[in-house]
Amino acid sequence: MGNVFLNLRDQDEVKEIIESLKIHKKIEKIDLSDVYQRILAEDIYTVIDLPPFDRAAMDGYAVRAQDTFGASEDNPLSLDLIEKLGAGDVPLKNVAKGKCTEVGTGAPIPEGADSVVMVEFTNVEDETVQVHEAVAPGTNVSTQGSDMKKGEQILSEGSLLTPEKIGALSAIGMSKIPVFSKPTVAVISTGNELIKPGQELKHGKLYDINSETISNAVKACGCTPINSKIVKDDYDSIKNKIYEFKDVDIIITSGGTSAGAGDVLRQVVDDIGRVLVHGISVKPGKPTLIGTLPEGEGDIILFGLPGYPVSALMIFNTFVAPFLKEIAGISGSDQKKESLTLKLSRRYHSARGRSHYALAKIKGNTAIPILKDSGAITALSEADGYFEVPKNVEIIEKGEKIKLIPFSNL
């Protein structure tokens, strides 16, 4: 019991240690229809011109522009209609001098023609088209390659695949898309008192909260969680459970709150891997552990979170989430991570000597601190986000400005 192993580190030092961690990034090719919100793993260049051929931009008649020179409302010129093309048709006839082809929007421009007279400026009788307007070459034609030329880069490695960007992949006909594999994250709750939701609640037991909060927060970071059964708080149970996850990139444990539990995890990681951090100078979340396990291709990285749900999620958000997003490839993406500047609704006392993460609710342009302890799950479901009180600050006065990091932006 006690904190004999704890060697408290400053939060900035811990962030540096985490930033230095690496996992082996994998790439997979997946179907275009499955790429939404995935991260592109290569720069993409188009292998075709776009449009791939000269297209009619309007309904009308494909002509040689010079055949229309001099045409006007008062002085229409006559052209012979030789063919009719809709979008998707293939021209069979060349447009020679004095000839024209009817084209719907999107139809290919036949050989010989260089422009389209809009249908509004024509009259048709039998096979003869009266043209009432002169056009310049190129008029009402989307020329081949005018949008993108073969060989041009259209998307960059690391792009978050939004509907618009998926549209660009469709446009060039790609059906298998190289994306970064989602890192896999085992999520393990430890604690003799814990049972899974849905089971009968006996005296002395609590429903496990962390498995669900952490695994869903893992999803939000672009990673794939693998939920474990609950593990008893003893050396062998924890060690055996860790050995079950040889193929994951990350293992996240939380809890338990039983006596000396933090030390048991510490002993396991000491024995089978390497402890990098045990103890962070923050509140809540002091007994956090970070280590590496030489199990996989590279090391598996282990984060040991505290057992209290609020503490576990705050430590996850502050230290683990940025790392997961980085390795998932979404940290540089379009995702928002901005804080909101709000006025504090009341005086707030903090503990000196440790950085403090304080939950708060947004109301208008004020932040209302939630004054519940970190065992209270209602604190989490009521909070819109949190603000940080630096370790040398003891009191923030009512009305002072704080920077709230909304959960929805994490």
Add this chain to the structure above:
Amino acid sequence: MGNVFLNLRDQDEVKEIIESLKIHKKIEKIDLSDVYQRILAEDIYTVIDLPPFDRAAMDGYAVRAQDTFGASEDNPLSLDLIEKLGAGDVPLKNVAKGKCTEVGTGAPIPEGADSVVMVEFTNVEDETVQVHEAVAPGTNVSTQGSDMKKGEQILSEGSLLTPEKIGALSAIGMSKIPVFSKPTVAVISTGNELIKPGQELKHGKLYDINSETISNAVKACGCTPINSKIVKDDYDSIKNKIYEFKDVDIIITSGGTSAGAGDVLRQVVDDIGRVLVHGISVKPGKPTLIGTLPEGEGDIILFGLPGYPVSALMIFNTFVAPFLKEIAGISGSDQKKESLTLKLSRRYHSARGRSHYALAKIKGNTAIPILKDSGAITALSEADGYFEVPKNVEIIEKGEKIKLIPFSNL
């Protein structure tokens, strides 16, 4: 050919018509592990107290507070240790006068005890505990129901299920969660010129873009897209395809650009349902069609988007997306829909008489308009969002402020 059917309506009028549309909301019960980003369909009340029993908040000794009165560093009092409890254990013995039970954090407080003396303020020898500090009743105890009382409401119908809110559901032990079923949306691209990505590109053909942009945008609105094969631009093909989707809530078609295609869809909807809107006074996207089909339990709602990818997605974003979010239950959620106020990087000309949606890229605090026609897919993949030019405005000067709606916020 031509727009004989078009009866242009103002965009506000169209928005009102769409707001009046209804679909039959369905509810389903799904596993707790699958509820991330779903919408809660009922108010949730806890059926247990939280914590469900009096718990030790610290490692130490459960005592009768009055047995410690008078204890101090200089004057320790002795208590008999009768039992040891960790989290998850069940007490077998009552703490009578002069007795105490060792408790780990999270362990239940035994009958008779009302407070916990922290381990730091004790010494133990054999079965005797020396207490160096007096405690008041309730000290270091999380009392039953102090976080939530049985019967209290913990979440509201319509809540977006974030990790924090899923934590609250876990805390009360719920394993099957009532959520709104995701509305189903058939997405149909029409056009004789279109082929699916991955196929060989023959002359006159184009890769279908709208199926992917629209179906992924549908996902972003909390609905389930069902992607159709490409449909030829003729009456029977379109009608038969629409009849294939009898069980969806919404059908979205786009295109094609071949002559008179808009009219064919119009004829189909006129014959088998009811046309509500055909033609909106906006640019791009004028020939948009909205109708209802009496196929399902209620009506199926049909949106006929233009064929050009930029036009289709802008009309989707402006008119369809808010409706889909509404029926999916995510419109009132925490999702952000704010616009950014930016300075225009250059003078911008618009067409008078129609509301104009202009694509733009964000650079610092300026918006750079993307001056490409609505056939250019690069316009979409380069744009960060769009701004609206009202129909009575022809020119926005360089440096004037505009409100950009980022795609990422849609």
